[in-house]
Structure formats: C-alpha cells, structure tokens
Amino acid sequence: MTDQYSNQNVDSSLQPSIAFLDKQPLALEYAGVNLRLNLLIMLMLITLACALFYQSLIPLPKGLQSLLPNIILGLFAFTCVFCVYGYFSDKAKSYALRQLDLHYSSGLFFYKTVSQPITRIQHIELKRGPIERHFNLASLQIFSAGGATYSFEIPGLPVERAMHLRQFILQHRELLKHG
Amino acid sequence: MAEDNTISPDPLVGTDPNSPWQALSPVAIVYFTASIFKQLLGNIVYLIPALIFSYKSVLQHPFIWLPAILVIISLMALTACLKFKMYRYRLSQDTIEIRSGIFNKTHLHLPFSRVQNVKLEQPLYYRLTGHACLQLDTAGSAKQEAKIVALPLDFATQLKQSILSQKSATPQASNNDNPDEGEVLLNSRSLSDLVVHGICSNRIWILVGGLAPFYDNIMQSVSIEIEKMGLDLSERFNLDSHSTLEVLFTVLVLGLLIVLVILALSVVGAIVSFYGFTLSKIDDRYIRRSGLLTKYEVSMGISRLQMLIQKQDWLDRLLKRVDLKLQQNSASHTQDAATGANNKIVVPSITQQQSQDLIDELYPQNTLKQVIQHQGFTGISKVFIWRQIILIWLPIYTVTSIAAWSSQQSQWLFVTTAVFLFICGLVVLRWKRWGIATDQHFVYLRKGLIGVDYVCFNLFKVQQTQFMQSILLQKRQLASVRFVLASGAIKVPMLKQSLAYRLLDYSLYKVGVTEKSWM
Secondary structure, three states: OOOOOOOOOOOHHHOOOHHHOOOEEOOHHHHHHHHHHHHHHHHHHHHHHHHHHHOOOOOOOHHHHHHHHHHHHHHHHHHHHHHHHHHHHHHHOEEEEOOOEEEEEEOOOEEEEEEEEHHHEEEEEEEOOHHHHHOOEEEEEEEEOOOHHHOEEEEEEEHHHHHHHHHHHHHHHHHHHHO | OOOHHHOOOOOOOOOOOOOOOEOOOOOHHHHHHHHHHHHHHHHHHHHHHHHHHHHHHHHOOHHHHHHHHHHHHHHHHHHHHHHHHHOEEEEOOOEEEEEEOOOOOEEEEEEHHHEEEEEEEEOHHHHHHOEEEEEEEEOOOHHHOEEEEEEEHHHHHHHHHHHHHHHHHOOOOOOOOOOOOOOEEEEEOOHHHHHHHHHHOOHHHHHHHHOHHHHHHHHHHHHHHHHHOOOOHHHHOOOOOOOHHHHHHHHHHHHHHHHHHHHHHHHHHHHHHHOOOEEEEEOOEEEEEEOOOOEEEEEEEHHHOOEEEEEOOHHHHHHOOEEEEEEOOOOOOOOOOOOOOOOOEEEEEEOHHHHHHHHHHHOOOOOHHHHHHOOOOEEOOOHHHHHHHHHHHHHHHHHHHHHHHHOOOOHHHHHHHHHHHHHHHHHHHHHHHOEEEEOOOEEEEEEEOOOEEEEEEEHHHOOEEEEEEEHHHHHOOEEEEEEEEOOEEEEEEEEEHHHHHHHHHHHHHHHHHOOOOOO
8 A cells, every 4th residue: 555544533424425425417308308218119019019909911810819909008007107117217317426436326216326436437438329419418338447247327418518527537537647 | 380499598689670470389280279179179069969869870871970070170180280370470579469360360469568467378288399378468358368379388488577577667667676586485285185175166066067958868878878787777766676775775875976976077177277286476476377287377466466255165164175266357358267277366275374374465454364353244134134035035935835735745845845944044144144344455255155255355446336225225224335346346235324335435435545556
C-alpha cells in the first residue's frame, strides 16, 4: 500500500455512502417511449393472433383454432401486466454520478444498485438506435474488467446529458491516470 | 529446414529490426500433428454414439473405412507439414512477429511491453529433442496470444527472461537488478501429496457426468462381457435363490470396486497434471511448474493476483488438507481451463499451516489467521435458511411426496422425507459457514458446505460493486452484496443492510484512494 492512512476513528456517517446517492432520474420521455414501444409490439402480436383466428385461407389444426381465443386473452392479460410493470420499473431507474464513481439503480421488487469506480472503467460506449435518435435519447454502456457479465447500460438518457457524462468520465480517467 | 542453429546465445542481442524470418525446428511437425489430432478428437466426440451403434456394419466394409482412414491420416500429415512450412517468426529488440496459416494467413505483431504472461509448455515428445513452446499472453482477448511452437529449451528460457526483464524494467527499474538469480522455492508437492489430492479432488465426477449419455451402451456391453465370462448377474441378484445378505454383499463389493476404479483414475489425473509441482518466486513473480507428460510453466506477477481462495472439500477436511488457488484475470483465458495450462495457480493438497504461510507470503498485511482465531466473521441472517427451504426445497419435496403418495408407492415417502431433511441440514450448514470480515486492506469471506473455503482479496482490486435487495429483504433491513473482481464475482447473501452499505462504501473508498493499478 502506498499510503498509510487510518480509517478507524472516522465516524462512518461522515463518509459518503451509496445509501444516500444523489439520484438523477432518466429522461422524462424514456418511460413513455418504452411503454409505447412495448404496447406496439404486444398489439402486433395480438393482431396477428386475431388475424389467424378470423382468416379462412390457411386451415389451422383444430386444437389451435379452439385454443386461439384463450391465447389472445392470455396475451391481453400479459400485455397489461408487462406494460404496467415495465412502465413503473422504467420510472424507478436512476443513476448517480459522484467524483470517483458512477451508480445505476433499478428494480421495483428487486432493487439493485451497481457502483462502478471510474478508474476501473475499461471503456464506454454511447448507443443510439433509430427510436432513441428520434426521441433524442441515448444509452451509455459501461464495460469493466470484470468481464462481459458485469458490463451495464444506463438507458434513456437525454443525448446532451449522455455526452456530458461520457466526456466527464473520459476526462476524469485521464486526469486520474496522469494528473 | 533446420536453420535455427545460428541463434546467438543472448536472444535479443544482435537482432536488428530487419532480421531474417526464422523457421521452426522440424520437431514442430510433431506438435502440429498432435494439435490437429486433438482438434479432430474434440470434434469426433459427437460421432461416438453413431459409431457405437453402427460399428458392426462399418466393420463389414473394410474397403470403405480403410481408405477413408488412410486419406484422413495423410491429410493430417499434409496439413501439419504445410503449417510447419508456413510458420515463420522474427524477433527484434522489443517485438516478436509471427506469420502463420495455410489459407487464413495471420501476421501477428506483438511488442514485448504488452506481454502480461509468459508460459513455457513442454510436451512429452519435445523432451526428447529439448524443445519447448513459448506462449506469450497479452491482457487483451485470447486471440491475441502468440505461441512460438518449437524453440530450443534454453533459448526459450532465455527469451522468456529477457521479455520479462524488459517488461518489468519499464515501470520500476530500481528493484530489479537481475531477474534470473534469486529464485526461491516456496512449495513443492511430493507424489504422496498428489495421491491425496487425487482422492480429494472431485474432478472425476466431471468425467462420470460426461459419460452419462453412454451409460446404457456401457452397461450393455459390460453385461455382455460379464456373461461371456460366465457370470450370471440376474441369477446373482435373484432374491429367491440367494439370501438378502448375499445380494447386499455383492452390491457392496461391486460398488466399492467402482469407487476404487474411479479413485484410481482421479489419482492418475492428479499425478498427470501436478507431477513435480513447484511454486517458486523470483522478485515479484510467482512461477508454477508441473506436469508429467506435458510440462507447464506459468508465471504470474504479484500485482496480477486478484484473489486467494483456500478451498477445502469434505474429504479434504477428513485428511486435514486444503487447496490454495491464486486467481488472476480470467476474462480472456477460458478455453483450456481443464488442463494444467490455465492461468490459475493451484497449490494442491497442502496443510493448513503451509497454506497460511503462503497466504502471508502473498498478502503480507493479511490478518486472516487472527480473524479465524477470534471468530471475527459476521454471519448472514437466518432468513437465508427459511428462504432456501420454503422457496426452493419445500415445493420440490411437496410435489415429489404427493406424486409418490398418489401413485400408491408410499415407501418412497420415507426416501423423499429423508432426502428433504438431509438437504435442510445442508442448508443450515451452508448458512453457518457464510461469514464476512474486513480489515483495512482486505475482505475475508468464509463459505462452504461441509468443508470450509476462505476467500481473501484486496479491497482496491474491486472492479465494481452491487447492492441487491428485494422488497421482502428491505422490510427486514437485509441486503446482498456482490464484489466484481477481474477474476470473477463473489456474492454474499443476506447481510444486515447497514453492514452491506458499509462494506460497499469502504471498498469504493479504497478504490478511490489507492493509486495502485489493479493489474
């Protein structure tokens, strides 16, 4: 160890704790966009099932024909639960940036906070799909040396914010390395 | 072809950037053949079931399979020769270049400064001619490894040393005068230790599991063989003509025989991979050498050590032995995890004291011993037991019991109940083993089932932390934490929430204030 310091007498309540992070919400649009996207996909599936049920061009197996109404009902129920849960869990996602680390919290029933020291970041990527581009959103992917399993992504950031975060992390890392 | 005899004694002196491309020694053909053969075997495994079922009809047509095998063998020989012909390497002051490949040509250019690890590998056939493979690992992906396939052994060791000394000369030149003197032997394993390791290690169960799809075929052929030998098993196990005691005795003897065979195989496996094991130290590098057929040499800088694991299975516990694992980066090297060539350094079947000495050597500031002596571990919550039993094992038990009861086979109820109670006991044991402790520099974990494992890692090596809590756990003020290191992640379940926060905060703090690199 290069520095001999003691940490014993410091009151632990004075140390910065991840229990009291200054949590920043994701972009306001994010949850809504995601909700619409999920709804769209599910509705497409339901339409497909309905179309199958009412069409008479392709003969369906008897079992499937009689099962289809149930399948459609099931899809409806799943859509409701899935979209509501998805919406609120998207709302619950947040991130926090401190001087030395980046945190990402998520989960409605299973809460989780991932803390990533900036010096341990291998590289970061800004990802923007067509939908994200349309709504001016971006995702920030963070890779550490812990391997692919432990890389994580902060979704639904406003573009400027994401760029700013990326810039901050890159500059900060350089500073820590050479400063 | 053998133009490598002109190599100067000091590998890196007199090699200018435009030095000629060098060919390998012809022994390399053997190596290429062997590796092609290995690859082929790896692919053929999937054909085994088909072969087993059709070998009789195949055997009836020698005019098909004989030429086929001949063609395959000649193709293999041809590719090996071509590979050898195409392989060229070039050394200069601080880089190595390798050109290889028949159809897919690759040109590898590797500066020595990027080399993280140098491994020497000496297969059996190279020992006759005094050659070795030199493998250079980089921090990047597994594809970026360079392997010089056949070098004269002393040249390879010299080259290794010059690469290592170059590497360590750049960051801290002062404490490194002469890398090839002052090698200290830390540990060596005798044959009897390896026998103990073979008995204790569970690697054989992997084999048993891997053979599972072929059990039916094996049993069939075995019973046919037994019948040929004049034994009638069904008669032997017939309860009408033999007393229960006799049958039981036969079963016991047969079971023991199988266990003995498996144990013998396991011991052989341990001896093959760990024969002549030594762990030694030069400056800040640790070197493992072992292997009966193929000799491996793996070296690791102390700064690359991520985590120490002292493992003890139930058999180890009986024999009072432990395995000590030195783990480094695992992200890239996973392909040859089963052989002795992997990057992990395992010190097999040492005594508790030897293990403690090694831990003290590797982590001079550690207080593991004191923590163990003074019961310094904080356990996890009892909720762990209830959750495991109620959420996982109780449903399984209920379903199987109902199934047994409804199918009029109530004697199975005793079996399911016994198994359930046994598992409950194991869950309690598991809960009891879990423990965590920290001091200024390290985190110590205790876990296990019947045996006890200790994990120890330096706090500043943490790559990422995770805090996990379900709603139910939140009500009880409990949380799980996960430490992600470059060698893998470790999750500790059901700690007190305050402790979980304190642990994570402290490790983030340590990562922040420590300027040392984790590599």
